[in-house]
Amino acid sequence: MSRLRHTISRASRWHLFLMPLSLLFLLPLLQMVLASFTSNADINRFPPRFIPSALHLSGYVRLFRDAPVGRWMLNSAIVSGIAIVSHLILCSLGGYAYARLSFRGRTVAFVTLVATIMIPTQMLMIPTYFMFTHLGLIDTLGAAFVPFLTSAFGVFLMRQFFLSLPKDLEEAGRIDGLTTFGVFFRIVLPLARPALATLAVFTLLNSWNDLLWPLIAINDPSKFTIQLGLINFQGAHHIDWQELMACNVVATAPLILGFLVAQRQFVQTMSMSGLKG
Amino acid sequence: MKHGILISDHEKAGGGGARRRNAAAVSAAALPAGTDSGSAADGLGGAFGPGAAKPKWTARRRRVVANLTGWSFAAPATLIILGLTLFPAGWAFLISREHWNGITPARQIGWDNYRLMLQDADFRSAVNHTVLFTVLYVPVVLVLGMFLALALNRKIRFISFYRTALFVPLVVSAAATGILANFVFDQQFGLANNVLRVLHLPQQGFLADRHEVMWVIALIYLWTDLAFSVIVYLAALQDIPTDCLEAARMDGANRWQQFRHVILPSLAPVTVFVGVWETISVLQIFELVLTTTHGGPLGASQTVVYFVYNQAFNLSRYGYGSAVAYTLFGATLVITLGLFAYARRSKIEAF
Numbered sequence: 001m002s003r004l005r006h007t008i009s010r011a012s013r014w015h016l017f018l019m020p021l022s023l024l025f026l027l028p029l030l031q032m033v034l035a036s037f038t039s040n041a042d043i044n045r046f047p048p049r050f051i052p053s054a055l056h057l058s059g060y061v062r063l064f065r066d067a068p069v070g071r072w073m074l075n076s077a078i079v080s081g082i083a084i085v086s087h088l089i090l091c092s093l094g095g096y097a098y099a100r101l102s103f104r105g106r107t108v109a110f111v112t113l114v115a116t117i118m119i120p121t122q123m124l125m126i127p128t129y130f131m132f133t134h135l136g137l138i139d140t141l142g143a144a145f146v147p148f149l150t151s152a153f154g155v156f157l158m159r160q161f162f163l164s165l166p167k168d169l170e171e172a173g174r175i176d177g178l179t180t181f182g183v184f185f186r187i188v189l190p191l192a193r194p195a196l197a198t199l200a201v202f203t204l205l206n207s208w209n210d211l212l213w214p215l216i217a218i219n220d221p222s223k224f225t226i227q228l229g230l231i232n233f234q235g236a237h238h239i240d241w242q243e244l245m246a247c248n249v250v251a252t253a254p255l256i257l258g259f260l261v262a263q264r265q266f267v268q269t270m271s272m273s274g275l276k277g
Numbered sequence: 278m279k280h281g282i283l284i285s286d287h288e289k290a291g292g293g294g295a296r297r298r299n300a301a302a303v304s305a306a307a308l309p310a311g312t313d314s315g316s317a318a319d320g321l322g323g324a325f326g327p328g329a330a331k332p333k334w335t336a337r338r339r340r341v342v343a344n345l346t347g348w349s350f351a352a353p354a355t356l357i358i359l360g361l362t363l364f365p366a367g368w369a370f371l372i373s374r375e376h377w378n379g380i381t382p383a384r385q386i387g388w389d390n391y392r393l394m395l396q397d398a399d400f401r402s403a404v405n406h407t408v409l410f411t412v413l414y415v416p417v418v419l420v421l422g423m424f425l426a427l428a429l430n431r432k433i434r435f436i437s438f439y440r441t442a443l444f445v446p447l448v449v450s451a452a453a454t455g456i457l458a459n460f461v462f463d464q465q466f467g468l469a470n471n472v473l474r475v476l477h478l479p480q481q482g483f484l485a486d487r488h489e490v491m492w493v494i495a496l497i498y499l500w501t502d503l504a505f506s507v508i509v510y511l512a513a514l515q516d517i518p519t520d521c522l523e524a525a526r527m528d529g530a531n532r533w534q535q536f537r538h539v540i541l542p543s544l545a546p547v548t549v550f551v552g553v554w555e556t557i558s559v560l561q562i563f564e565l566v567l568t569t570t571h572g573g574p575l576g577a578s579q580t581v582v583y584f585v586y587n588q589a590f591n592l593s594r595y596g597y598g599s600a601v602a603y604t605l606f607g608a609t610l611v612i613t614l615g616l617f618a619y620a621r622r623s624k625i626e627a628f
Contacts, residue, residue, distance in 0.1 A: 022442035094354030103347025116362040127365035209450035227452040255448040
């Protein structure tokens with residue numbers, strides 16, 4: 001009996017710590033959503049109140065009237081879509097080569113590839129900007145998705161996964177007369193679904209949330225990604241908190257909803273990678 | 278030399294028919310080498326030599342096929358990655374030795390940009406902010422991350438709520454976080470000052486106060502970033518074999534002793550990993566500064582990468598910006614390798 005009470009009190013001690021902290025972490029997001037439905041008159045009221053007197057959709061109405069937010073969301077969706085498809089194809093091909101195939105220069109190439117993970121992207125922004133200029137990517141969505149076509153981390157992740165697969169199935173496929181490509185597409189790739197899901201989430205988070213590349217390369221408002229649109233919108237409407245928070249909600253909602261639906265997958269992805277570089 | 282040319286001709290001749298050659302490779306693998314079918318399948322072998330040399334050619338062809346197949350898998354990803362990292366990294370070094378505004382022709386000035394850094398007070402203050410931030414932030418995130426992981430690694434009520442609440446900021450972008458922070462820490466209408474007002478505490482300047490701004494940015498960064506270390510620590514905690522803890526308990530270890538002698542040592546490798554990762558990412562903190570303060574007020578929150586961005590894209594001083602970027606890269610590399618060397622000397626296997 002006393003042991004039971006002991007366990008309960010110990011558990012509740014954790015609650016005393018975890019409950020306030022969790023609420024504290026949720027509070028800003030909660031306020032973001034609430035403020036997007038609160039009239040500016042209520043936001044600017046003195047003394048302020050956390051709970052608004054009435055809910056208004058006017059922030060969203062103004063937002064979609066003042067800025068091409070739909071276009072920005074679509075641009076971001078295009079960028080993330082291309083990035084994910086390209087990541088899945090190129091990283092699994094590359095990962096398979098470095099895991100299973102033997103060819104000349106394999107070790108050197110792989111070591112170089114992994115070493116590039118050490119190079120911080122921010123260090124590359126100046127030359128990359130000029131590369132984009134020469135490639136004609138300035139003011140195109142290409143500037144936003146080209147840096148996310150593939151990644152050394154993705155190749156590394158897929159390689160580790162393929163190394164963990166037993167070789168028997170592939171050998172059986174060869175005996176049945178499949179080429180290397182046949183073995184890869186018909187046998188290996190269907191088995192790689194869990195790793196591909198991780199890679200897709202990883203790419204979605206990185207490409208959707210990226211600000212750096214659009215920031216240096218895109219000036220045309222019709223080519224903005226939602227992140228770039230967000231900070232430009234802040235510059236233009238910095239006093240209209242309701243509208244700004246509405247914009248924030250729109251930009252953040254897809255990933256938060258995705259996180260709530262597939263939390264396990266998101267957390268697993270994050271545990272394998274450092275996401276916020 | 279002649280040999281080499283022959284091989285490359287051979288490669289070219291077969292380049293158009295990779296699939297056919299694959300078929301040849303499969304049959305060559307399936308049948309014992311030296312039979313005629315290998316060369317009969319594509320008819321190339323006959324063009325180069327009489328029958329006596331065939332076994333050798335088959336082996337070589339198999340190697341060529343293997344190389345082509347391997348590279349056709351590996352080349353797209355490899356070339357894109359190297360093109361977007363190694364190539365610009367080399368170029369950045371060349372730019373860092375130039376005086377260049379991006380429009381008029383660049384002028385070679387040797388190491389002048391690097392010398393300029395030593396005398397630049399703005400640069401020095403950016404370095405100070407960044408270093409101070411790193412030194413204060415990384416230990417906090419390690420301790421808090423480990424503690425929270427310990428707290429979350431148990432089956433209690435509401436545990437999935439706690440996890441969701443603490444992890445969700447990780448998917449919020451830097452831009453959205455920055456704008457949200459501007460609202461929460463707004464001097465007049467922000468939540469933070471409202472809470473202080475309700476508690477009858479003095480109002481604060483937060484992001485507008487030179488002495489508070491870096492602390493506030495650190496707090497915001499902690500909000501977005503803490504989950505990463507918690508998640509990594511949680512994964513590591515779940516890898517600790519329960520036998521070890523069981524054994525410690527049998528030997529009469531109390532909770533603190535279990536933590537100190539079983540859990541803490543097995544978390545050491547992960548701590549090195551998280552520590553290095555956090556150090557690298559904090560040294561490069563940029564987007565949050567851009568979306569909250571633009572380095573202000575009066576440069577009080579200018580970090581090194583923001584300094585680079587400002588020099589290059591606001592002031593068109595691409596050479597100087599590249600020199601600073603390269604210096605940061607060098608410093609990051611030295612610090613990272615130093616941490617790894619330290620870990621190895623302390624007998625911690627980090628990776």
